[in-house]
Amino acid sequence: MSFPTSPSSAPDVASVDLAARRIAYFSMEIALSSALPTYSGGLGMLAGDTLRSAADTAAPMVAVSLVHRRGYFRQNLDAAGNQTESDQPWSPETMFPSAQQVVRIAMQGREVSVCAWRFDVMGAAGHVIPVFLLDTDVEGNNSYDRHLTDYLYGGDTYYRLCQETVLGLGGVALLRALGVEPEVYHMNEGHAALLGVGLLEERLAGSPLEQATEEDVAAIAKCCVFTTHTPVPAGHDQFGVDQMYAVLGQERGNVIERFGCLHNGLLNMTYLALRFSRYVNGVSMQHGKVSQQMFPDYHVHSITNGVHAATWLSRPLQALLDAEIPAWRHDNNYFRSIYGIPPAKIANCHELGKQRLFEEVARRSGQQFNPKMLTLGFARRVATYKRASLLLHDPKRLARLAKKIGGLQILFAGKAHPADIAGKGLIRDVFESAASLQASGIRILYLENYDWELAALLTQGVDVWVNTPRRPYEASGTSGMKAALNGVPSLSVLDGWWIEGCAEDLTGWAIDDAEDEEGEASSLYDKLENKIAPLYARPNAWARMQQHCIGINGTFFNTHRMLGQYFLNAYFPQMSEEEAIPIAVDLYAKERRSGGRRAADKEASKALV
Ligand SMILES: *Cc1c(COP(=O)(O)O)cnc(C)c1O
Secondary structure, three states: OOEOOOOOOOOHHHHHOOHOEEEEEEEOOOOOOOOOOOOHHHHHHHHHHHHHHHHOEEEEEEEEOOOOOOOOEEEEEOOOOOEEOOOOOHHHEEEEEEEEEEEEEEOEEEEEEEEEEEEEOOOOOOOEEEEEEEEEOOOOOOOHHHOOOOOOOOOOOOHHHHHHHHHHHHHHHHHHHHHOOEEEEEEHHHOOOOHHHHHHHHHHOOOHHHHOHHHHHHHHHHEEEEOOOOOOHOOOEEEOOHHHEEEEEHHHHHHHHHHEEEEEEEEEEEHHHHHHHOOEEEEEHHHHHHHHHOOOOOOOOEEEOOOOOOOOHHHHHHHHHHHHOOOOHHOOOHHHHHHOOOOHHHHHHHHHHHHHHHHHHHHHHHOOEEEEEEEEEEEEEOOOOHHHHHOOHHHHHOOOOOOOOOEEEEEEEOOOOOOHHHHHHHHHHHHHHHHHHHOOEEEEEEOOOOOOOHHHHHHHHHOOOOOOOOOOOOOOOOHHHHHHHOOOEEEOOOOOOOOHHHHOHHHHEEEEEOOOOOHOOOOOOOOHHHHHHHHOOOHHHHHHHHHHHHHHHHHOEEEHEEEHHHHHHHHOOOOOHHHHOOOOHHHHHHHHHOOOOOHHHHHHHHHHO
């Protein structure tokens, strides 16, 4: 894997023209590097991949998040599958030159100082997206406040609301102090919604918030774009009104109430974000529709997620593509040219990915997996709706099936949130099934600590990627996209991205809808037995399928395409198509010619006016 990111050690780091940055991207978590524990899962990975594509395509963007000094947890599993957690502390002091710029925000009835560390995401041609990681561990803050930016999704609701206040209000204040004046603010999930209140305060320029009018809110909304990420109502952050007043103060609380941002008597971050945005979208076509039903008073659009190709493609596939279609690095549309590459070469690359995965499996577990045997992968955050156990629903049938098709190997991985007792039970269930199926020749292993590196190894190395969410709870899902890019087909419930990505027998297979889990499991086994295993036994046909996965799905489900859609539909919708589409490609060419990222930044501003 190659990570196109690096800490801000580049010599010309100071030369990034912050004043020309036109879009500010706010996210509670961002996966910046495999070495930094600043993300928990899909949301942070999407944010990181978005910024990596923004860097590759010279987009005039900056980003804001929190530093999360104690990181997201490391998962430890004992022999029975009991999960325990440990912190993953890291110190920005050892990675960055120095913290920049202290701003002060009023919250909890006092002032809290916030500083920021700058991480530069570097694109394929050297364009930089600066990411400001807010940090309250600043001298002068009291000891509670100094720890506000320690734990991603940690603490109680009060702690979380404080974090969201630091992100939203602190982020706006910081950008202004640095001379960044974006025209577009992108809230990645409701966690960032308080930036709207920050902008409103700024607009009133010291006058009391109670003077804010409907026009003021409309003026803020004109600059804001909101992406919602979950169709599960419980997944939307909400806080008690008492907490709202305690953290944000009377004035802000009143204005939030007055402009209708409470929902069922609670401060609901999704409703706040909706109120302060002019463009709202879900993360797949179906998720957009489901969200539209949830929020009938707003127009909800859809922009389907993607993944950053250079981050997720295996090394051997990158080398093959660099030799055959090098332009893929700045423009993922060229993946379509995969049809000019013999399928056997793609299959070879995948074999190497499988070898590498099995070496890691052996290193971790001492178990030797068979590289010739059909291998399934299932890895995701452990949540009941994701149903890790559907694959193991009928162990007897699975055992018979494995025997008939010449053996089966399954790799699982995934973390349960530390407070999710039911989720932890699901991990133990998989361990139990694995032990009982061992005798029937099915090898099942649950790998510890699902993270960036393990996700890459798995999606590059297994033969089939399995996903079994309960509909319609999967907003998008992105791990299957990583697999597709690597020529790995999916076997999945038709939910989230897979409704758009599934071309039956070409890019994978759909698990058919059924009345109950019994029926769905049965469809899953039918496809394995009657379609997947027979195809796997025909290497040439399998290799053609791998080619389709890249040609059909890799070409589309990437963040280069996704970001292009954000530009066209969300950020600068007044642009005509002719102006918008060539931006990325064009800027890249100019940047190359001029050799300067400063020049490219200026061009970017002009092109986007
Ligand atoms: C890609 C990724 C995810 C998100 O994948 P889903 O398909 O949404 O489950 C979560 N965690 C890690 C570590 C990832 O790399």
